Amino acid sequence: MNIISEVGINSYLWLAAILFSIGVMGVLFRRNAIIILMCIELMLNAVNILFVAFSVMHNNPAGQIMVFFIMAVAAAEVAVGLAILILMYRNMGSVDIDTMKKLKW
Amino acid sequence: MSVIAFYILTVLCIFSALMVVFSKKPVHSVLYTIFCFFNIAGHFLLLNAQFLAIVHIIVYAGAIMVLFLFTIMFLNLNAEVEPHKSNLLKVAAVVCGGLLLLILVSCLKGAENIPVNPMLDTQMGMVKNLGMVLYNEYMLPFEMLSILFLSAMVGAVLLGKKETK
Structure with missing residues (x-):
């Protein structure tokens, strides 16, 4: 028995929508840059769930390969993002994003 | 279950x-x-x-x-250590997240009527099957991914290195 035909594809759509919204809310809510990066990971994972659900629904493995690529890009993004964070901490003494407004004016 | x-x-x-x-x-x-x-x-x-x-x-x-x-x-x-954001900004963030959820959910209206094939290919997510697809159809993106990792690694090392002057 297929899990998607049991709970319906709309359950997965709802789950992904809720997770994505929580990620967006976290990006707007927090000032700590590390937690903002984690919320971006949450958003990527919401999309991953949806990719796998639709890949299983259509019996098409391309969706799962896409999730594999998304994971790889997320890993690269996190490595560079945390390096930038460390640099920012060294120069400014905090990872509060409100201290990074020198480019504002 | x-x-x-x-x-x-x-x-x-x-x-x-x-x-x-x-x-x-x-x-x-x-x-x-x-x-x-x-x-x-x-x-x-x-x-x-x-x-x-x-x-x-x-x-x-x-x-x-x-x-x-x-x-x-x-x-x-x-x-x-983060100085607290004013409550107005927090409320605004929560409202923005809620509005986005509302928009997404209203876009998904009618998705419960999508017919789903109850037959499931249980072997699709296994290593063998995915590996065949990955190395046959997606060979070029897979190799490009290694270049992406190399550049990310170089960038991370370059950024994280202490500057010596």
Whole structure:
């Protein structure tokens, strides 16, 4: 028995929508840059769930390969993002994003 | 049985995602994120995507979140130092998230009528099948990915290196 035909594809759509919204809310809510990066990971994972659900629904493995690529890009993004964070901490003494407004004016 | 598992995993997943945003200390946020990723791996297992479930645990919980934890401990950021945002901004953030959810949900109206084929190819998510697809149809993107990793590694080392003048 297929899990998607049991709970319906709309359950997965709802789950992904809720997770994505929580990620967006976290990006707007927090000032700590590390937690903002984690919320971006949450958003990527919401999309991953949806990719796998639709890949299983259509019996098409391309969706799962896409999730594999998304994971790889997320890993690269996190490595560079945390390096930038460390640099920012060294120069400014905090990872509060409100201290990074020198480019504002 | 699997429906119950689906709902348990969903509730835990959403709860831990909310705790990522609302917990005070960054280390707690990281631990809740790892918990959330384990729940998502459970969802992948329920969907018969065994390879992705294992890769998800290894890459996310094993590599990415350890990198986060390492950075937090290395920079000694665990103390809650961030001056609190005004409550107005917090309310605005929550309202924005809620509005986005409203828009997404209203876009998904009618999705419950999509017919789903009850026959499931249980072998699709296995390593053998995915490996055949990956190395036959997606060979070029896979190789480009290694270049992406190389450039990311060079960038991270260059940024993280202490400047000597």
